[in-house]
Amino acid sequence: MNHKHEEILESIWVASESGSATMETIRSRCPDEFSEEGLLRLEELGHLTHSGRELFLTQKGKHKARTLVRCHRLAESLLYTVFALDWEQREALACQAEHTLVPELADGICTLLGHPTECPDGKPIPPGVCCVTQQQMIGRQVIPLSELEVGSKARILFVKPKNYDRLHEITIVGLTPGVVVTLYQRSPTYCLRFDGTELAVDHRVAQDLFVCPISGDHDAPSPPPSPAHCRR
Amino acid sequence: MSCASKTIAIVGNVGVGKTTLCGHLCKGSRRSRTAPGCRTEFVEASLDGAARRGDSKGWRRLSWRDGLFRARAHAIDAAPGSGSGPETDRRPASTPVTLVDTDGAACLLVGGEDESTGRNLLLAGEADALVVVADAKNLRRSLALFLQTCEFQLPTVLVVNMIDEAQRLGLQFDLPRLVAAVTVKTEPLKAGEGRITERMAVLFDQAQIPSVRVSYPEQVEKALCALAELLGGAPIPPRALGLLLLAGNLRAQQMLESEFDAETADKARAVVRKAEQAFRVPLYTVITSAVYATAERIAEQVTIYRAAPGADLLQRFGHYASHPLFGLPIALLVILAGYYWVGVLGATIVVDYLRVHLFDALLLPACARLLGNLPWTFVREAFLDPNFGLVQSALFLALGIVLPVLFFFYTFFGFLEDSGYLPRLSALLDRSLRRLGLTGQGVLPLVFGFSCITTAILSARVLRTQKERLIASFLLLSGFPCAPMLAVMLLVLEPLPWTAAATLFGTLFVQVLITGILANAIIPGGGSDFILELSPIRMPRLRAVLNRARQQSWQFLKEALPAFMAASFLLFVLDRLGGLAALERFSRPVLKGVLGLPEQSVQVFMKTMIRRENGAAELTLVRNHFTSLQLVVTLFVMTVMLPCVNSAVVLLKEQGIKVSVLLLLIIGLYALLVGAGLNWGCHALGITFQ
Numbered sequence: 025m026n027h028k029h030e031e032i033l034e035s036i037w038v039a040s041e042s043g044s045a046t047m048e049t050i051r052s053r054c055p056d057e058f059s060e061e062g063l064l065r066l067e068e069l070g071h072l073t074h075s076g077r078e079l080f081l082t083q084k085g086k087h088k089a090r091t092l093v094r095c096h097r098l099a100e101s102l103l104y105t106v107f108a109l110d111w112e113q114r115e116a117l118a119c120q121a122e123h124t125l126v127p128e129l130a131d132g133i134c135t136l137l138g139h140p141t142e143c144p145d146g147k148p149i150p151p152g153v154c155c156v157t158q159q160q161m162i163g164r165q166v167i168p169l170s171e172l173e174v175g176s177k178a179r180i181l182f183v184k185p186k187n188y189d190r191l192h193e194i195t196i197v198g199l200t201p202g203v204v205v206t207l208y209q210r211s212p213t214y215c216l217r218f219d220g221t222e223l224a225v226d227h228r229v230a231q232d233l234f235v236c237p238i239s240g241d242h243d244a245p246s247p248p249p250s251p252a253h254c255r256r
Numbered sequence: 257m258s259c260a261s262k263t264i265a266i267v268g269n270v271g272v273g274k275t276t277l278c279g280h281l282c283k284g285s286r287r288s289r290t291a292p293g294c295r296t297e298f299v300e301a302s303l304d305g306a307a308r309r310g311d312s313k314g315w316r317r318l319s320w321r322d323g324l325f326r327a328r329a330h331a332i333d334a335a336p337g338s339g340s341g342p343e344t345d346r347r348p349a350s351t352p353v354t355l356v357d358t359d360g361a362a363c364l365l366v367g368g369e370d371e372s373t374g375r376n377l378l379l380a381g382e383a384d385a386l387v388v389v390a391d392a393k394n395l396r397r398s399l400a401l402f403l404q405t406c407e408f409q410l411p412t413v414l415v416v417n418m419i420d421e422a423q424r425l426g427l428q429f430d431l432p433r434l435v436a437a438v439t440v441k442t443e444p445l446k447a448g449e450g451r452i453t454e455r456m457a458v459l460f461d462q463a464q465i466p467s468v469r470v471s472y473p474e475q476v477e478k479a480l481c482a483l484a485e486l487l488g489g490a491p492i493p494p495r496a497l498g499l500l501l502l503a504g505n506l507r508a509q510q511m512l513e514s515e516f517d518a519e520t521a522d523k524a525r526a527v528v529r530k531a532e533q534a535f536r537v538p539l540y541t542v543i544t545s546a547v548y549a550t551a552e553r554i555a556e557q558v559t560i561y562r563a564a565p566g567a568d569l570l571q572r573f574g575h576y577a578s579h580p581l582f583g584l585p586i587a588l589l590v591i592l593a594g595y596y597w598v599g600v601l602g603a604t605i606v607v608d609y610l611r612v613h614l615f616d617a618l619l620l621p622a623c624a625r626l627l628g629n630l631p632w633t634f635v636r637e638a639f640l641d642p643n644f645g646l647v648q649s650a651l652f653l654a655l656g657i658v659l660p661v662l663f664f665f666y667t668f669f670g671f672l673e674d675s676g677y678l679p680r681l682s683a684l685l686d687r688s689l690r691r692l693g694l695t696g697q698g699v700l701p702l703v704f705g706f707s708c709i710t711t712a713i714l715s716a717r718v719l720r721t722q723k724e725r726l727i728a729s730f731l732l733l734s735g736f737p738c739a740p741m742l743a744v745m746l747l748v749l750e751p752l753p754w755t756a757a758a759t760l761f762g763t764l765f766v767q768v769l770i771t772g773i774l775a776n777a778i779i780p781g782g783g784s785d786f787i788l789e790l791s792p793i794r795m796p797r798l799r800a801v802l803n804r805a806r807q808q809s810w811q812f813l814k815e816a817l818p819a820f821m822a823a824s825f826l827l828f829v830l831d832r833l834g835g836l837a838a839l840e841r842f843s844r845p846v847l848k849g850v851l852g853l854p855e856q857s858v859q860v861f862m863k864t865m866i867r868r869e870n871g872a873a874e875l876t877l878v879r880n881h882f883t884s885l886q887l888v889v890t891l892f893v894m895t896v897m898l899p900c901v902n903s904a905v906v907l908l909k910e911q912g913i914k915v916s917v918l919l920l921l922i923i924g925l926y927a928l929l930v931g932a933g934l935n936w937g938c939h940a941l942g943i944t945f946q
Contacts, residue, residue, distance in 0.1 A: 108545055110473060110535050188538050193787050195544050196362040198397045200552065211580045212687045213696065213786065220393025220425040224578065224683035224696065226786035 027123050029066055030092055031056050034122070036072065036079055037089035041147070046077045055119065091130075094150045096122040097143035098133045104144040105137065105182035106201065114144070127152070137182070138166035138234050167237065169214065170230035172207045178235035179204050185232045197223060199233060263356055263382055267374040268389035269401055270360030271791050273417045273447065276800075277389055278357040356383070364404040365503040365543060378408050379500070379507050381491035385411045385463055392422035392429065392444070393792070395559060399551035402438060403470050407496040411463035412440045418447040421792055426562040434558040439467045447794065470550045473542060476502060479531035486524050490515055501528050503540045574793035577680035587681060594668050599746040602664025607657055607747065615656045623647045637828070643859075643877065644828035650820040653873040654813065661743030662812055666805035669707050669739070674796035678703060679788055686786050692772030693727045693779065694719070695786045701728045705736035709868075709903040712736070713910060723781035726915070729907060730775055734923045735768035737895045740812065740869030745891055748875055752884050756945040759938070760888050764895060767930055819867050827859055850928060852935045856881045857890055868900045884945035889935045897927030 035054035039045045051058070063079070066072050071085030081089055099121035103114045125133075131154035134140070139155045142148060172178050180203045185191040198221060199205070209215035214230040216223055225233075266274045358374035377383050386405055390398030395416070402414055416429070435442045441462050472480065483498030490497045490511070500508035501524060512521050528539075535542050576582040623639070627647070630636040639646050672678060678700065686696030694702075697719055704712035709732055716728040737745055749757045830836045839862075840855040847853045856878040864871025871894055879887060899907070899920070908916045938944070 110475070110542075112534070188541055190785055191541055192363075192544060193785060195541070195548055196397065196400070197787055197789065198394055198548075200396075200545075200548055202552075208575065209578065209580075212583075212685075213578070213683045215575075215578060215683060215790065219396070220391075220422050220427050221397075222574075222790040222792070224679070224686070224786070224788050224790055226686060226695070229785050229787055 025066075025069060028056050028058060028062060029069075029071075030088070030123055032058050032062055032066060033071060033081065033085055033089040034092045034096070036081055036085075037093050040081070045079050047079065048077075050079060090150045091127065092122050094152060095125040095130050097147060097149040098130055098137070098140075099125065100143045100145070101137055101140050101149070102133050105184075111145075136166065136236075166234045168231045169205070169207065169216070169225075169233040169235050170210075170227055172235060172237060174207055174210055176237055177204055177206045178237045180233055180235050182234050183232060184234060186228070190229065190232065194229065194233070197221075199223070204238070205235065263377075264385045264387060265356045265358055265374060265377050265383040266387045266389060267358050267361065267364075267378075267401070267405060268417075269362060269391060269394075269397055271789065272360070272389045272391040272398065273445075274360070274389045275357055277387070277415065277417070277445070278355055361401065363544065364401060365407075365500055365505065365540075365547075375505075376507065378405070378496075379492060379511065383408075383410060386413070388412060388414050390414060390416045392416050392419045392427065393425060394789075395422075395429070396548070396551050396555040399438070399554050400547050402466075403468065403547050403551055406466040406468055406470075407493065407499055409465055409493045409496070412466050413463050414438055414440055414442045415445055416442060417445045419444040420446040421794075424568070428560040428562060430558045430560060434554070437468065437554045437557060440464050468554075470547050472546045473535075475531055475534040476539070476542060476546070479527050482527045483524055486520055486527070487512075487516070498524075499543065502531055503543050504538070570793040570795065574676065574680060574790065577677060577793070578683040578790070580684075583680070583684040587684065590672070590677065597668050598661065598664045598743065599750075602661045603743055603746040604750055606660050606664070610656055610660060615652055620647065620652065623651075634832075638825060641828060644824050644831055646821055646824050649827075649874065649877060650817070650824040653870065653877075654817050654820045657747060657873055657876065658740050658743060658816070658869050659809060659813060661747065662740055663805055663809045665707075665739045665743055666808045667801055670801040670804050670808075671796050672703075674794070674801060676791040676793045679790045680793075682786075682788055683790060690783055691776065692731070692769070693776030693783070694724050694772070695783055696788060697786065698724065698728055701732065702736070705732045705738065706742060707739045709733065709736060709738045709899065710906050713903055713906050716910070720784035721781055723779050724784065726779060726911065727772060727775045729911060730919060730923070731768055731772055733899050733903065733907070733919065734771060734896050734926065735764050737764075738868060738900075740816070740867075741872055741895065744869050744872035744876065745895075748872065748879065748887055748891060752887065752945050755943075756884060756888050759934075759943070759945070760891055763892060763930070763934055767896070771926075816867055816869075820870050823863050823867065823870055827862060830862075831859075846928070850932045850935075851889055851893060852939070853886050853890055854881045857886075860890060861894070864894050865900075868894065885935070885938050885943070888938075888945060889931055892934055893927050893931040896930065897924050899923075 035050045039049045096118045099118040103109045205216045205218040213224045268274045361374045388402045484494040487494040627639045682696035682699040701712045701716040716725045840858045860874045863874045
């Protein structure tokens with residue numbers, strides 16, 4: 025199976041998300057042109073069946089398509105939250121990544137990002153094994169600042185605000201990804217220290233700041249390395 | 257400001273020390289001071305003030321200003337009327353310079369609905385040079401603001417303030433590297449440093465147009481190039497205008513419509529739309545992110561991290577001040593300290609001393625002797641009448657009672673303001689204030705309410721939603737005695753048992769809680785986010801605090817003394833014409849029937865309307881006609897019902913005529929109702945405060 029076949033499977037998955045998997049909708053969603061031969065090959069491999077104009081994924085096909093879509097949307101989330109790329113760049117890179125990402129690496133990205141349920145465009149990310157077993161990996165995952173323990177340090181990985189005004193407010197006080205914060209009080213407001221600044225934020229803001237706890241006694245605020253360093 | 261004068265704007269984030277720097281730069285010259293974050297009008301300070309008075313020290317300090325504009329070729333003439341002292345002759349010809357202390361801005365490009373003086377000044381093209389004040393403790397944020405000002409292509413100096421506080425936190429800076437990165441002259445300053453050194457003079461001499469640029473994403477850069485071509489001839493650099501348009505700034509959009517023809521405006525809007533479509537997130541977040549990324553890069557390059565020493569005593573105090581357990585006792589201690597300083601030392605000991613030793617012994621008899629020989633009875637009485645005479649009820653009240661107490665109050669308030677305690681109080685009270693429809697940010701206007709209601713209503717602008725601003729204005733008008741009023745209230749209450757003060761302030765407090773909760777339920781809209789920087793706790797400089805208290809007291813005297821005199825004279829004339837008696841008859845059913853007050857309360861309320869503390873001070877003169885309970889009820893109704901003329905005008909300006917009139921009517925009726933309730937309640941319970 026080549027990349028073209030994978031694109032077809034992915035298009036069928038995306039089309040069925042919107043409730044209609046007819047040939048036309050699938051063609052409109054597939055970035056590459058595809059022929060009858062491609063469909064026949066997939067049918068031979070046991071990935072799909074058809075009934076009239078509609079195409080259906082088999083269990084095997086579903087599994088493959090789900091993995092592809094998961095990798096694509098996770099790659100998009102990573103490129104959006106960590107590298108702040110715009111839509112076109114994200115799409116182009118994610119299209120390449122989905123074919124090469126191994127499931128273990130996808131799970132790693134998923135954990136790093138706090139097991140996101142939606143990609144930046146609001147489409148659902150199919151959950152992986154790591155999402156199911158996330159309780160066991162509690163020490164490694166990304167948590168909202170509101171769940172950080174008093175006295176611990178954490179690096180801000182991304183901000184997932186409920187509205188853009190909040191994102192703007194958070195940015196202009198200097199809480200940008202990469203910054204290491206120390207939470208020294210949780211009630212009545214969350215008080216945190218970073219660089220030379222102390223800030224008080226309310227619960228709603230603390231819930232939107234996603235951080236990766238870091239251990240050790242780094243008294244001096246270290247320059248922010250890339251977020252990947254957070255993974256232990 | 258004459259057309260030849262030059263304007264230097266001081267810009268920076270909130271709380272980086274702009275006002276302090278401005279104060280030091282134009283020491284001795286006239287300037288007004290308002291609450292942080294609410295400087296509605298430019299605070300202008302002409303540097304000529306010092307030279308005009310022949311203050312040679314001041315002149316030396318300010319002599320850099322000629323050099324600042326040397327690079328900008330223009331005719332330099334001696335400012336008209338700018339010299340009578342001996343120094344003037346030796347002075348080189350100069351351009352008068354006006355320093356503009358702008359309000360703290362978080363972001364210059366984005367926004368536009370709020371009145372950011374810095375942004376408006378830059379947009380109007382009125383600034384000739386900039387002093388950007390940075391906070392060394394948060395260099396990234398300060399540099400982000402600096403990078404935004406760079407787009408305006410003005411000669412700039414970067415002042416890195418609070419370098420000592422940053423060092424205490426383990427941060428050091430590679431200053432030569434910083435200068436190379438920001439491409440303008442940079443001066444480190446310690447927090448509150450008063451010394452404007454020779455280095456500063458040299459520095460201003462070399463103010464340069466910065467060449468550092470933020471690298472925006474490709475689509476934004478393309479749009480900026482297209483806009484810069486379209487918008488040539490704008491009063492500000494076209495690229496800056498383009499950036500403001502992309503960020504969705506409202507004033508920039510207005511400028512586009514007013515300065516350019518319809519075709520150009522349409523083309524520019526099309527460029528903006530196209531750029532917007534290239535991103536999934538609003539452009540202003542794209543622009544802010546790019547600015548912060550560049551600022552972060554520079555900050556990282558120039559910051560040297562050292563191990564921070566352990567928290568010192570002040571820092572620990574700061575943590576306890578917003579602690580859920582210790583915060584409240586600390587707040588109570590602060591209030592108690594304020595009461596002893598203002599209420600006991602100021603309002604009792606000092607005022608009594610002044611009254612006995614200065615006014616009763618010397619000044620009042622001297623005035624009586626001096627004016628007693630005036631030939632016309634009417635004029636003589638206008639001065640010497642014990643109830644409405646100018647000497648007794650205006651001069652003595654203002655100078656002998658209100659002024660000393662006010663000075664004590666302003667010193668206490670200045671101490672609190674400079675200590676950095678107030679943001680901690682905000683953090684502590686955020687949750688409680690949410691029940692009243694406010695956030696922790698509401699602490700600032702409410703605490704200012706104890707200083708001056710007018711300033712407090714203005715400072716309510718820092719609140720983010722209209723609902724919060726409305727509730728804050730309502731609470732301020734209906735439950736907060738301002739400093740002069742509070743001072744006189746303490747004086748009136750002083751001979752009464754403590755239960756009187758407890759009842760009065762308790763009732764005020766409870767009704768503020770109830771009205772806040774009700775207003776929160778009635779007025780539609782949700783609460784906003786609470787994000788507040790907790791500036792470090794520092795020991796305030798006594799001299800600065802005393803100086804400011806002196807300035808504020810002087811400002812009060814200038815404003816209030818004429819009002820006191822006018823009010824006294826008006827009441828005197830009204831009394832002689834029989835108008836006061838008619839008013840007393842007219843309002844008797846309400847005053848006596850509902851509130852249970854004597855006739856003299858009419859003159860008290862009349863004076864209250866002109867200035868609140870004037871009425872309260874009048875109460876000290878006529879208190880013999882009142883029972884203790886009546887005093888408490890009068891003070892309550894005065895505090896709740898009547899705003900002074902100033903605050904009514906400001907309310908009108910801030911909230912519009914419909915909302916203001918409605919607000920004042922509701923408050924008036926409400927005050928009568930609660931006042932009557934207080935009167936009857938105390939009567940029913942047999943409480944007389946005797």
